[in-house]
Amino acid sequence: MRIIGGELKGRVIKSPPRGQGYVRPLQDKIKGAIFNILQDKVAEANVLDLFAGSGTFGFESLSRGARQVTFVESDWRLIRLLEENLRLLGLEERGLVLHGNALEVIEDLGATEKMFDLIFSDPPYRQGLAKMSLLKAAECAIVAESGCWITETHKKEDLPEVAGGIVFWSRRLYGGTAVSFYKRVS
Numbered sequence: 001m002r003i004i005g006g007e008l009k010g011r012v013i014k015s016p017p018r019g020q021g022y023v024r025p026l027q028d029k030i031k032g033a034i035f036n037i038l039q040d041k042v043a044e045a046n047v048l049d050l051f052a053g054s055g056t057f058g059f060e061s062l063s064r065g066a067r068q069v070t071f072v073e074s075d076w077r078l079i080r081l082l083e084e085n086l087r088l089l090g091l092e093e094r095g096l097v098l099h100g101n102a103l104e105v106i107e108d109l110g111a112t113e114k115m116f117d118l119i120f121s122d123p124p125y126r127q128g129l130a131k132m133s134l135l136k137a138a139e140c141a142i143v144a145e146s147g148c149w150i151t152e153t154h155k156k157e158d159l160p161e162v163a164g165g166i167v168f169w170s171r172r173l174y175g176g177t178a179v180s181f182y183k184r185v186s
Contacts, residue, residue, distance in 0.1 A: 001013050001015045001054060001056060002028075003059055003060055003063045004028050004031060004032055004035075004060065005032070005035060005060065005063060005064055006060070006062075006063030006064035006065065007063055007064075007065075008059070008062070008063035008089060009063065011063075011089065013054070013055070013056075013059055013085045013088070013089070014081060014084060014085055014088070015054045015081070016054060016077065016078065016081060027174070027177075029174065030152070030174050030177060030179060031056060031057070031060055033172060033174070033179070034057075034120075034150060034179060035060060035064065037170070037172075037181065038118065038148065038150075041117065041118060041148060042061055042064045042065055042066055042118065043064065043065035043066070044065060044066070044067045045061065045065075045066045045067060045116075045117035045118045046066070046067055046068050046070075046115070046116050046117050046118075046144070047061045047062075047066045047068065047069040047070070047116060047117065047118045047119070047120070048069075048070050048072065048109075048116040048118070048119040048120070048142070049061075049069055049070065049071045049072065049120050050072050050102045050105075050106075050119065050120065050121040050122070050123070050133060051072070051073070051102055051121060051122050051123040051124070051129070051133075052071040052072055052073040052078070052082060052097075052122075053073065053078060053122065054078065054081065054082075054085075055071050055073075055081075055082045055085060057120040057122065058071050058082075058095065058120070059085065059089070059091075061118065061120075062089075062091050062094055062095065066094070066118070067094070068094055068095070068096070069094065069095050069096070070095075070096045070097075070098060070109075070116070071095065071096070071097045071098065072098045072100065072102050072105045073097070073098075073099065074099065074100060074101055074102070076099065079097055079099050082095075082097045083097050102121075102123070102129070102133055103129075103132060103133060103136050106133065106136045106137055106140050106142060107136065107140055109140065109142050110139070110140025110141055110142050111140075113141075114142060115141070115142055115143065115144040115147070116142055116143065116144055116147060117144050117146075117147045117148070118147065118148050118150070119137060119142070119143060119147070119148070119149045119150070120150045120151075120152075121133050121134070121149065121150070121151040121152070122151070122152045123151075123153075125153060125154040125157065126154055126156075126157060130151045130152075130153045130157055130159060131157075131158070131159055131160065133151075134149060134151065134159065134160070134163050134166065134182070135160070135163050135164075137149060137163070137166070138163035138164030138165065138166045139164065141164075143165075143166055143184040144184065145184060145186060146183070146184065147183070147184045148181060148182065148183050148184075149166055149181070149182040149183075149184075150179065150180070150181055150182075151179070151180050151182075152177060152178070152179050153177070153178050153180065154176060154177070154178065155173055155175075155176050155177060155178040157178070159180055163182070165184050165185055165186070166182045166183070166184050166185075167182060167183060167184075167185050168180065168181075168182050169181050169182065169183050
């Protein structure tokens with residue numbers, strides 16, 4: 001995998017071996033489209049990469065000027081890979097890797113009143129985790145004022161229009177993949 005924009009553009013990051021079935025890396029086409037939509041929201045943002053997998057969204061955010069990225073992943077193999085990539089890119093001070101169930105981590109972050117400007121959620125498809133994590137984020141108030149929630153799902157997954165103060169504002173389709181954008185409103 002490679003970083004497609006920002007100060008680290010063209011740098012390759014290590015990814016898990018193909019065929020292991022536990023990671024679905026964000027395609028460059030989709031990644032580019034997301035960052036074109038977000039544009040100026042990334043610089044100096046505090047970012048949460050839920051269901052991080054190989055960390056594609058988080059590393060791209062760091063390359064484009066995010067202040068800090070918190071990666072959340074439950075698989076120890078991927079935790080080690082995320083930490084290794086942070087070291088290889090010299091980003092250890094700007095990245096934090098948390099091991100755990102994403103819904104439980106959202107609760108923990110909410111309990112400490114941690115808030116994020118951008119949250120990217122890329123859960124396994126068709127397990128209801130996209131909806132559950134969005135609702136949990138709204139309940140735990142981890143989306144900063146004017147913050148954005150971006151989730152990648154299968155195009156047939158249903159998501160709510162509103163979750164607490166988080167409101168749907170756009171959906172883009174890329175083959176069988178949907179990317180939905182939400183923003184927090186006051």
